[in-house]
Amino acid sequence: MSEKIILVWFRNDLRVHDNEILLEATRKADKILPVYCFDPHYFTKTKSGYKTGNIRARFLLQSVANLREKLQALGGDLLIVYGNPAEQIPQLAEQYQVSEVYHHREVAFEETNISEEIEAALWKMKLNLKHFIGHTLYHKEDLPFPIKDIPDSFNTFKKKVERDSSVRPCLTIPKHIATPVIADAGELPTLEQLGLTEPVPDPRASFKFEGGETTGLQQLENYFAVNAIAAGGKANRNAASSKLSAWLALGCVSPRQVYWEIINHGQSAHNHPLMLELLWRDYFRFMFKKYSRRFFEAEGFKTEAPELATNQEELFEQWKTGNTGLPFIDASMHELNATGFISNVSRQAVSAYLVKTLKVNWTWGARWFEEKLIDYSPASNWGNWAYIAGVGNDPRENRYFSPKNLADLDPKGEYAKLWLTEENVA
CATH class of the missing domain: 1.10.579.10 (DNA Cyclobutane Dipyrimidine Photolyase, subunit A, domain 3)
Incomplete structure (x- = not known):
């Protein structure tokens, strides 16, 4: 009997902790094929500049590099490709005789269009693109209302969710990752290859961002340490900015991880300043699911x-x-x-x-x-x-x-x- 291989398509979920597609794939397959695809569409020139600027692109490159290191430490690797995902993912599925493709569902129309194109291409190959929900603090299935009935008022949403919903536990990191033989895992592109220049450091910046799960979790730890000292060990309503948004945006840190760190530090999530940020983040994602293109x-x-x-x-x-x-x-x-x-x-x-x-x-x-x-x-x-x-x-x-x-x-x-x-x- 041939072995089952699942292709894990990473997008904005660049982490190994609390990552459902990664953990589920290791449980369901004999081997997994982790893939990150650099889509040239996101590095095109626009009327005013670029779709993705060089500072954000550098943070992305650092995050993908760190993900590869994390996967290698677990015995696996990350296959890096450049091109249209609607072409690259089906080609890799065929090349490695993949049984199924896993990915986290997105909500903005450009990202969902890409998923639909890949799903259609895989369908012709009699393969399934399995969607997971892993970008929000509250799981969609745990909301006190269906997506179509989400309140158009944030305050109403906040009150109902805090009263009637609960945050799921974080998922564990896979103990081991087995991949098929990868002849060429691909090189991380440079900013120059993406059509961008290297950012010039500005000495006036009070904080240095470095992409990746490792630095994201370190920043999460630093946030609680610094603000605990400032507040004498108690929850600080006037806490300094966490600066976690960049790592949350690329999924280097999961919202649930932030929530459970609040709890683990003996603080009330209900009144914590980070919770408001996470709730707004959830709310806009759910509203995008409800209204789609109207936001653009x-x-x-x-x-x-x-x-x-x-x-x-x-x-x-x-x-x-x-x-x-x-x-x-x-x-x-x-x-x-x-x-x-x-x-x-x-x-x-x-x-x-x-x-x-x-x-x-x-x-x-x-x-x-x-x-x-x-x-x-x-x-x-x-x-x-x-x-x-x-x-x-x-x-x-x-x-x-x-x-x-x-x-x-x-x-x-x-x-x-x-x-x-x-x-x-x-």
């Missing part, structure tokens, strides 16, 4: 798009380059462009300013964030922008940052001074 349309859930300025191209250029004349806005954009990361307060402020004050098409801002943010995730990014633009899930449409209260965000001007002083750049 200028009018969103409304009948018409927000009002636009006649010179919006000029205004957008000033905004994205940090030349609006407003210190906090400009400093935030300089930091974003230099490091790929800004605080949530900065994100809310620059987004609201672009849409509400400058009256520029909000989808332009969302695409700029898509290129620049190291922690870009389709649902969170586009969901947040639609929320700010008043065409998403926010019932309080007129609540946004205005120029008169921007000064309150940087009362001493220290942040603006740091990021608007060019001689600080190496």
